[in-house]
Amino acid sequence: MTKRRAPLSVDAALARIAGHIPGGFAEMARIVDRNERLVRKWGDPECRERMPIEDAIALDLAYRAAGGDGAPIFEAYAAKLNHAGTDFFADQIALSRYAVTLIKECSEAEAAVVLAAQPGATARDRAEATREIEEAIAVLNRTRLMLGALPVRSMTEQAVAS
Numbered sequence: 001m002t003k004r005r006a007p008l009s010v011d012a013a014l015a016r017i018a019g020h021i022p023g024g025f026a027e028m029a030r031i032v033d034r035n036e037r038l039v040r041k042w043g044d045p046e047c048r049e050r051m052p053i054e055d056a057i058a059l060d061l062a063y064r065a066a067g068g069d070g071a072p073i074f075e076a077y078a079a080k081l082n083h084a085g086t087d088f089f090a091d092q093i094a095l096s097r098y099a100v101t102l103i104k105e106c107s108e109a110e111a112a113v114v115l116a117a118q119p120g121a122t123a124r125d126r127a128e129a130t131r132e133i134e135e136a137i138a139v140l141n142r143t144r145l146m147l148g149a150l151p152v153r154s155m156t157e158q159a160v161a162s
Helices: 010-020 024-032 036-041 052-066 073-086 090-116 123-149 153-161
Strands: none
Touching: 010 024, 010 073, 024 036, 024 052, 052 073, 052 090, 073 090, 090 123
16 A cells, blocks of 8 residues: 655655665665665554655665666755744744844833933824833733743753654
């Protein structure tokens, strides 16, 4: 039975290489000096066997040597790394979005205060400055709360979690 391969998975990368290199999986096994069954298992997420980095490089290079474009295993790994990083760093990404809003709101408040401090400023200018300050304070408070809720991770914890 043929298993469905997720695009940009190691399984799809191995299949792409096997489909391009003359001799397919048998030739791939010869290139990395492993048995064909093991090379096929490297793509199965349900198997514990994982491809050594040296073998991944050798197979990507063999693919290129056979006229292939790109590096299928490297591309699959890069996609997995990007996906894992997005999940792992989601809270920092959200905080950076708050930071953009915080910078914008504080800058608008500062500009409004400068205008309200000018000679000839009106009650409307002062009301506008007050409104902008209140908006900035609200964003500052939300950002403060978010900072307090962020988990503190050491570099080791970050590397292990990935």
